[in-house]
Amino acid sequence: MSLELLDIHKHFGPVRANDGITITVQEGSLHGLLGENGAGKSTLMKVLSGFHSADSGRIVLDGREIKLANPDDAIEAGIGMLHQDPLVFLPFSVIDNFVLGSPGSARLDRKKAARELSELCERYGFNISPDTPARLLTVGERQQLEIIRLLWLGARVLILDEPTTGISADQRAKLFETLKALATEGMSVIFVSHKLEEVADLCERVTVMTRGKVVGEAELPVPPEQLVEMMFGQSIEIHDRDSVPLGTSHLAFDSVRTATGLLSEEPISLDVQSGEVIGIAGMEGSGQDAFLRLCCGMRTPKEGTVSIGGKDMTGKHYRDYLAADVKYLPAGRLEEGLIEGLTITEHFVLTGEKQSFFVDWNAARERAVEQIEHYTIKGTEASTAESLSGGNQQRVLLAMLPPELTVLLMEHPTRGLDIESADWVWEQLLARRQQGTSILFASADLDELLRYSDRILVFFSGRVIGELDANNTNVEEIGMLIGGRRAPSSGSVSS
Amino acid sequence: MTSNRLLYALIPAGVVVVAAFGLLLAAGTNGFEPIKLIVEGSIGWPPFEEGTSSKVGDTVMVWVPIALASAGLIVTFNAGMWNIGIEGQIIMGAIFAAFVAREVSVSRPLLIALIILAGAVGGMLWGLLVGVLRTAGGVNEIFGGLGLDFVAASITTYLIIDPWSRTGVASTSGTDPFPDEALLPSLEGTRLSPLAIVITLVAIAGIWLLFRGTLYGLKLKAVGRNRPSSFLMGIPTNRYLLGAFVICGALAGIAGTSQAIGFHFRLIPAISGNYGFLAILVVLLARFRAFWVIPISFFFAMIAVGSSQLQLRLDVNSALGGVLQGTLVLSAMFGLGWAAHRFRKQAEAGAEST
Amino acid sequence: MSGLWNAFVELFDTRTIATIVAVSSPLLFASMGETISEKAGVINLSVDGSMMLSALAGFVVAFEFENVWLGFPAAAAVGVAVALIVAYGSIRLSLNQVAVGFVLFALCTELSRFLGSSYVGRQPEGVPAWDIPWLESIPFFGQVLFQQNLMVYLAILTVVATYFFMYRTRKGLELQGIGERPEAAHSRGIPVNRLRYFYTAVGGALIGIGGAAFTLDVKLGWSDRPTRNFGWIVLAIVIFGGWHPLRVAVGVLLFRTLEAYALNLIPEFPSLSQVLPSIPFPLMILALVIVNWKAVLAWLDRYPFLRAILRSDPPTAIGTRFEIN
Ligand SMILES: Nc1ncnc2c1ncn2[C@@H]1O[C@H](COP(=O)(O)OP(=O)(O)O)[C@@H](O)[C@H]1O
Numbered sequence A: 001m002s003l004e005l006l007d008i009h010k011h012f013g014p015v016r017a018n019d020g021i022t023i024t025v026q027e028g029s030l031h032g033l034l035g036e037n038g039a040g041k042s043t044l045m046k047v048l049s050g051f052h053s054a055d056s057g058r059i060v061l062d063g064r065e066i067k068l069a070n071p072d073d074a075i076e077a078g079i080g081m082l083h084q085d086p087l088v089f090l091p092f093s094v095i096d097n098f099v100l101g102s103p104g105s106a107r108l109d110r111k112k113a114a115r116e117l118s119e120l121c122e123r124y125g126f127n128i129s130p131d132t133p134a135r136l137l138t139v140g141e142r143q144q145l146e147i148i149r150l151l152w153l154g155a156r157v158l159i160l161d162e163p164t165t166g167i168s169a170d171q172r173a174k175l176f177e178t179l180k181a182l183a184t185e186g187m188s189v190i191f192v193s194h195k196l197e198e199v200a201d202l203c204e205r206v207t208v209m210t211r212g213k214v215v216g217e218a219e220l221p222v223p224p225e226q227l228v229e230m231m232f233g234q235s236i237e238i239h240d241r242d243s244v245p246l247g248t249s250h251l252a253f254d255s256v257r258t259a260t261g262l263l264s265e266e267p268i269s270l271d272v273q274s275g276e277v278i279g280i281a282g283m284e285g286s287g288q289d290a291f292l293r294l295c296c297g298m299r300t301p302k303e304g305t306v307s308i309g310g311k312d313m314t315g316k317h318y319r320d321y322l323a324a325d326v327k328y329l330p331a332g333r334l335e336e337g338l339i340e341g342l343t344i345t346e347h348f349v350l351t352g353e354k355q356s357f358f359v360d361w362n363a364a365r366e367r368a369v370e371q372i373e374h375y376t377i378k379g380t381e382a383s384t385a386e387s388l389s390g391g392n393q394q395r396v397l398l399a400m401l402p403p404e405l406t407v408l409l410m411e412h413p414t415r416g417l418d419i420e421s422a423d424w425v426w427e428q429l430l431a432r433r434q435q436g437t438s439i440l441f442a443s444a445d446l447d448e449l450l451r452y453s454d455r456i457l458v459f460f461s462g463r464v465i466g467e468l469d470a471n472n473t474n475v476e477e478i479g480m481l482i483g484g485r486r487a488p489s490s491g492s493v494s495s
Numbered sequence B: 001m002t003s004n005r006l007l008y009a010l011i012p013a014g015v016v017v018v019a020a021f022g023l024l025l026a027a028g029t030n031g032f033e034p035i036k037l038i039v040e041g042s043i044g045w046p047p048f049e050e051g052t053s054s055k056v057g058d059t060v061m062v063w064v065p066i067a068l069a070s071a072g073l074i075v076t077f078n079a080g081m082w083n084i085g086i087e088g089q090i091i092m093g094a095i096f097a098a099f100v101a102r103e104v105s106v107s108r109p110l111l112i113a114l115i116i117l118a119g120a121v122g123g124m125l126w127g128l129l130v131g132v133l134r135t136a137g138g139v140n141e142i143f144g145g146l147g148l149d150f151v152a153a154s155i156t157t158y159l160i161i162d163p164w165s166r167t168g169v170a171s172t173s174g175t176d177p178f179p180d181e182a183l184l185p186s187l188e189g190t191r192l193s194p195l196a197i198v199i200t201l202v203a204i205a206g207i208w209l210l211f212r213g214t215l216y217g218l219k220l221k222a223v224g225r226n227r228p229s230s231f232l233m234g235i236p237t238n239r240y241l242l243g244a245f246v247i248c249g250a251l252a253g254i255a256g257t258s259q260a261i262g263f264h265f266r267l268i269p270a271i272s273g274n275y276g277f278l279a280i281l282v283v284l285l286a287r288f289r290a291f292w293v294i295p296i297s298f299f300f301a302m303i304a305v306g307s308s309q310l311q312l313r314l315d316v317n318s319a320l321g322g323v324l325q326g327t328l329v330l331s332a333m334f335g336l337g338w339a340a341h342r343f344r345k346q347a348e349a350g351a352e353s354t
Numbered sequence C: 001m002s003g004l005w006n007a008f009v010e011l012f013d014t015r016t017i018a019t020i021v022a023v024s025s026p027l028l029f030a031s032m033g034e035t036i037s038e039k040a041g042v043i044n045l046s047v048d049g050s051m052m053l054s055a056l057a058g059f060v061v062a063f064e065f066e067n068v069w070l071g072f073p074a075a076a077a078v079g080v081a082v083a084l085i086v087a088y089g090s091i092r093l094s095l096n097q098v099a100v101g102f103v104l105f106a107l108c109t110e111l112s113r114f115l116g117s118s119y120v121g122r123q124p125e126g127v128p129a130w131d132i133p134w135l136e137s138i139p140f141f142g143q144v145l146f147q148q149n150l151m152v153y154l155a156i157l158t159v160v161a162t163y164f165f166m167y168r169t170r171k172g173l174e175l176q177g178i179g180e181r182p183e184a185a186h187s188r189g190i191p192v193n194r195l196r197y198f199y200t201a202v203g204g205a206l207i208g209i210g211g212a213a214f215t216l217d218v219k220l221g222w223s224d225r226p227t228r229n230f231g232w233i234v235l236a237i238v239i240f241g242g243w244h245p246l247r248v249a250v251g252v253l254l255f256r257t258l259e260a261y262a263l264n265l266i267p268e269f270p271s272l273s274q275v276l277p278s279i280p281f282p283l284m285i286l287a288l289v290i291v292n293w294k295a296v297l298a299w300l301d302r303y304p305f306l307r308a309i310l311r312s313d314p315p316t317a318i319g320t321r322f323e324i325n
């Protein structure tokens, strides 16, 4: 099927997520859609799959204009989308997920559907059992389930939104193989990604988006520099890490193990020095989260000791860690960070150094105004947290950090941020590092990990599978480890 | 845009007035008559005329528990909790107060102070229990609270029938009246107690100040809006939730005390008068703002006291008063909700056209 | 001690069991209604008031038209109307579901007292007994299940039908989907909010029928707040039953059995006569406390089968709004 998107506009409040986008996708082709986080790729694809309705614009399928008022219309037209976070019903079984929303008899025939599921699984070499609850599937398996479901529903245009975040290298290879096979069968595949290499690997044609607009198109292969230039305006180079002299031990794990679940199998030992930056890599849910929570006292180890600045903190409460200047910033900025409905001023009062029973609001507002200026936050002292954009929320979070920090733990410090904010965030973090703060950050972005870390810990399936010297490794090696394979010529160092 | 804003503020008010009058007309009255009767029955017509002091006293002493409970509920609502257990907390306050009133004999001022303290403690403990069930037991506060409401009501009935039964007769109507020294001092010939009024106003002012100017109030608000974020900021969230229940329970307990030693002068089975639930309506209508609790709960008290006149004079069932209260709150909620909805749509359309 | 035991043994009398089943019908209807509504993601907290007002409507219509069967559609209509107000308020106007539900509870309760005052003490024709030929003569089961009346049969049928619909049909799976993860349901072309209106209304209809089953069957006639606290009990039982129709039904029967037990105990403890009838509700809360206690949870985790029976999680999106721009 050939597909044309013509002059698509879509805004969310003041945000113009799609600002007049025109794209043509050839029949039977693998079409890449490339762009930074926040460029509007997901929005465009949601419009194409009927999830959102566009403000204006036309969609032409095989020469015929189609109206997509809701996802039903898109499914009818043969357009299926695999969302960035696969939209499966976690408590339901695989088979229920498979049939939910499909047309057919009033009474469910799970047996028949399970047979069809198995056939499709066999055909594409997937291995998902119909009775497993979906929450037990890995992200990769959830994707496979969704892909098969969409094919079963008769999709002929398949959209995959950032399908490689959170899956292993093996699963990725498998996925690419499947997509290539589908394309040869005449399927049009739209592959959305913010990673250059992947698009270059897989696709035949690429469209590049920035800030809601199309900024370039090319037949592949082209030299990567050209794609980089389209994405960023100019090519960037990885600048040298300025080294900070390491000092005393700030965070130490001695054979730490949890009681059950993730991180319960292999004890972890680790010593993080002042001014050191540790990157944490791994598929989503491989234990990074549990590890960071161990670092800040939100979880207690069953065995081993955790010390901060040389002091044994094992079993202490989160607030004791906080008092020892250990701070944790999880990924969900509005879920586990800021508070909806409270103003910036109120946030600063809550986390301020001086806490008196009565609040001096005038002084508080003045301080908030200062902070807003200092951290170039787009908003006023009376703006509520949810009214800020993601980048500005991150700025407020960093502004709320205490001046002295021993250890800073962060999840996805730049996820969903525009480049300017992302750079700014790292500027701040590196400045902290100069002051001696040890930083541990989890990220799904390998470039970010390589660029900023001194050491990289790779998590796989609830344990630390590798510890790499960031100066001595590369994307391939990290990728292998993330996928659970210890590289043969491991550049692993142990300190 | 400003004219729109005004319009959207006026529409809810209009909806409320239309709904209230519609209701009264539908009830077969001429719309004004019941309102006049309610006013007459609660504060006299014309208001506060000579000879109405007894009515006014009753109305004020109904206002006291409603306002106190409302003040308490502002705290739990801000902490994100639906304290439906407030009825039980009022009842427990009354029970504790009754115990001291019956058993202790000391000088009058000390006795009154002890009774109020006991009432506060009773309500507080019952509130704390809801909080503990919620924080440690994972039981939704709505159900924990309701369960404890049932228990408190049962305990009252049991006390009245068995250990505290009236001398000579076994009756479910109530205990013997408390000794005179144990009653709230009131103005001659009325129930009106200046002390109760002062306590109520101080409580409301305290709650206003709590959320207006203190870190404790701000932290309560933070916990109510987002518990994980608050925890990560270093706020001991469970302690704050329990704190909210303690404050609310104590105020509800004092409300129950006022019912026991300021209105009924003994323990009766329905001692709470359903004022806890009524207070929830008051707070929803006041949109959690302390100051507005004062007039709204007074208005609700007027309806509660005055609607008995409807039965006597218009032969309209006095439950009309309760219907009127419910209608007011529901129409205000929907009126405001509708206006906010329109406003959002307009703002969106505005953003689209620019 | 022997008193406790004797009262317990009395429960196993066939007549007692038949009575427990008979008086359970209002709660069975209403709890199925609330289960459906909550499964779709909408908490209808007005049940207590909604049941009361529909109990009145059913009674008044049946009484005025001298036809008991007309009462039920009237009651269902009132239940639907109240449910739709909850749905409209939360879905369309983004009001807090719990707040709207609570205010409606208060309003409907007062409305039923106001409108019903002149009907206090009037007696309508009740639902006639109807033994099912053949089946009624089965020992034990015949008396318990088949010597009842149409409303009791319908109540049992409603439980079975709700279960079958939810877990065995395509539409039922969609119903679960919209309460579990609405954006996923939306992406599959399921009209989330339209179905939420629909299922809240269906739930409201059942809640209404439950109310009428009380005034037209279980306890004929109107008095001040006849179904008082039933709605709250229904809300608790739905949690207790883990949003599963069959387990919720078991919860209803268990609750009614506890009540019967409490009544049996009164001769033993006459001084507690006023207290005993209100014991079952706190007992259910206690049960909820126990299965939620951290230590118990940890213990249950080791026995997945037991855990699945004793505790289950609410629909993930319960009480939340869904909006797509
Ligand atoms: N549902 C939504 N409501 C409001 N803003 C949104 C919504 N979805 C996306 N956005 C905003 O639209 C912009 C584009 O987002 P998105 O399409 O997700 O980008 P990408 O997928 O390229 O990372 C971002 O600024 C994002 O914050």
Ligand SMILES: [Mg+2]
Residues within 6 Å of the ligand: A038, A041, A042, A043, A084, A161, A162
């Ligand atoms: Mg995206």
